[in-house]
Amino acid sequence: MRAASVRPILYYVDHTCRFPHNSGIQRCVRSIARALIHAGQPLIPVIWNRNSQRLAEPGPAALKHLAAWNGPEVTSWSRWTTETPPPQWLLVTELVRGANNPSREALLKACRPLPLADAWLFHDAIPLRQSQLYGPAAQRVAAEHGAFMHQLGQARVVFCNSQQSHHELSDFLEQNGGKPASHLHTLVLAERFGAERSAPITRKPASAPLELLCVSTLEPRKNHAGLLKALAWLHSQGVRHWRLTLVGWPAEPAIQRLLDRSLQRGLPLRWFDRVTDAQLLALYEHCDFTVFPSLEEGFGLPVAESLWHRRPCVCSGSGALGERAAGGGCETVDPQQWPSLAAGLMRLLTDPQRRGQLEHELEQRHFRSWSDVAQELLHRLKQLEPPPPNAGQ
Numbered sequence: 062m063r064a065a066s067v068r069p070i071l072y073y074v075d076h077t078c079r080f081p082h083n084s085g086i087q088r089c090v091r092s093i094a095r096a097l098i099h100a101g102q103p104l105i106p107v108i109w110n111r112n113s114q115r116l117a118e119p120g121p122a123a124l125k126h127l128a129a130w131n132g133p134e135v136t137s138w139s140r141w142t143t144e145t146p147p148p149q150w151l152l153v154t155e156l157v158r159g160a161n162n163p164s165r166e167a168l169l170k171a172c173r174p175l176p177l178a179d180a181w182l183f184h185d186a187i188p189l190r191q192s193q194l195y196g197p198a199a200q201r202v203a204a205e206h207g208a209f210m211h212q213l214g215q216a217r218v219v220f221c222n223s224q225q226s227h228h229e230l231s232d233f234l235e236q237n238g239g240k241p242a243s244h245l246h247t248l249v250l251a252e253r254f255g256a257e258r259s260a261p262i263t264r265k266p267a268s269a270p271l272e273l274l275c276v277s278t279l280e281p282r283k284n285h286a287g288l289l290k291a292l293a294w295l296h297s298q299g300v301r302h303w304r305l306t307l308v309g310w311p312a313e314p315a316i317q318r319l320l321d322r323s324l325q326r327g328l329p330l331r332w333f334d335r336v337t338d339a340q341l342l343a344l345y346e347h348c349d350f351t352v353f354p355s356l357e358e359g360f361g362l363p364v365a366e367s368l369w370h371r372r373p374c375v376c377s378g379s380g381a382l383g384e385r386a387a388g389g390g391c392e393t394v395d396p397q398q399w400p401s402l403a404a405g406l407m408r409l410l411t412d413p414q415r416r417g418q419l420e421h422e423l424e425q426r427h428f429r430s431w432s433d434v435a436q437e438l439l440h441r442l443k444q445l446e447p448p449p450p451n452a453g454q
Contacts, residue, residue: 068146069103069139070442071116071177073153073168078108078123082310082335083130084278085362086184089222089250090154091132093182096251096435103139105148109163109171116171131255131338147175150442154182158209165212178217180442182248185222185359185381186210186229187282194281194356211237218445220248220438222360225381246441251431252365252385255338259346259370262420270329271410273305274348274372276341276363277355279316283309284354284396286316289323291354291403295410296328303410304329305352306344308336345370350409350416352376354396361385369428373419375405390423 077090098104106124110117119127124135139145151172157163163171169179188195189210192203213219214234221227224247231242265271277283285307292305311317311334320332336344345351351367352375364385367374376382378393386393392415394405408415 067101067103069105069141069148070097071107071148071151071172072097072104073108073151073155073157074106074119074123074127075108075157075162076155078106078119078126082278084310085360086154086156088130088362089182089184091127091130092251092431093154093434093438094127095131095133095137096431097439098133098137100432100435100439102435102439103145104133105139105141107151109168111161114163114167114171116168149178149446151177151179152181153179156184156209158188159205165216178445180218180220180438181213181216183210183213183219183221183226183230183245183359185226185357186233187357187359189233190229191282191357196281207233207237210234216244218441219245220441221245222248222250223381223384224249225384226359248434248438248441249429250360250362250365251434252369252426252428253430254366254369255342259342259372261371262349265349271303271350272348273303273406274308274344274351274367275305275353276308276351276366277353278309278312279307279320280312281316282356283316284356286319287396287399287402288352288354289319289328290399291406292328293323293326294399294403295406300407300410301329304331306330306348307332308341308344310334342370345372348372350374350392350419352402352406353382354402355382356396358382364391365428368423368426371420371423373409373416373423375402375409388422388426390419390426392419 072094074090077087080087094104106119107116108119127133128135151168165179169177188202188206192199195202210230210233213230221230227245227247231245234242279285307330324330350373353363358381361382364374364376364382368390373390373392375392375394376386377396378386392405392409395401
């Protein structure tokens with residue numbers, strides 16, 4: 062039960078309210094909000110009104126959309142009333158970047174006269190580090206993301222979702238004369254998804270093909286091109302005892318066309334552009350292992366989710382994905398090189414003992430929950446709050 066004296070937090074949900082898919086950042090926004098509310102922390106959802114250049118409350122339809130994909134229930138949010146203790150924090154877990162979004166300065170100005178402190182979740186520096194993946198928009202995207210990162214140098218506190226993202230932001234601010242990195246803290250995201258784990262893998266008849274699963278937005282950085290090239294090579298070598306299911310919305314039409322060509326050439330694939338939580342759980346329960354060929358991530362939620370559901374994962378062994386893989390259960394490869402990806406897939410497709418070893422490793426892992434994330438975040442914010450008036454007198 063919430064204590065009446067608990068000060069609410071303004072929680073920024075502008076993009077998640079409108080975005081029709083549930084990609085990584087949107088999963089974080091929903092999951093962190095749900096965990097904070099469950100911990101007894103009142104959250105007041107806010108969006109950006111582009112006409113008035115002010116913060117506003119999301120409407121009923123927006124709150125209903127936020128509740129999708131296991132988001133907070135519509136009635137669980139708090140409202141700002143004259144009887145509510147004034148909020149002290151604005152918490153932004155979304156990516157707020159580009160000409161159509163407010164700057165940090167505009168957000169804080171919109172909160173006046175309340176002297177709110179701002180807390181941000183930093184996901185990654187990929188648009189700056191890997192701008193070539195954004196095609197004709199590369200220069201613009203890199204400039205916008207650099208400006209966004211520079212603003213975080215003035216924030217009251219920034220939570221970085223992995224050691225990798227912490228390192229990248231710290232280096233950027235140091236090189237660009239920003240605020241010293243003492244206001245940056247690593248807040249590792251959760252590795253638990255849903256109330257229970259999937260059942261252990263059931264051994265199939267030798268005649269049944271192995272089921273592979275790839276959960277990832279269709280965009281160049283996720284490296285579907287490398288995955289399909291590796292699978293096409295295996296197929297040409299007679300390694301055909303498998304089927305791949307892909308789940309992800311088509312952010313880049315060229316990747317969808319690549320999938321269509323692969324299907325036309327006879328690769329055993331199927332693709333769903335969106336699924337419900339229940340459908341995704343069923344896909345995890347049905348698969349034998351997953352593959353996440355992404356070139357770079359800020360955290361790597363699909364890898365964590367695969368391991369939580371007791372399915373080994375083929376993924377990168379470096380950066381933030383290497384952090385996820387370090388606890389066991391992953392077949393690590395160099396996704397920059399499709400032959401390395403093919404070799405990793407070959408090992409799991411042809412060696413049941415190797416699959417069994419990885420299944421044993423992932424049973425020994427500790428899985429961090431969204432409740433753990435929320436408690437750590439609240440603890441850190443409490444440490445940063447100024448003492449109440451007349452404290453100690």
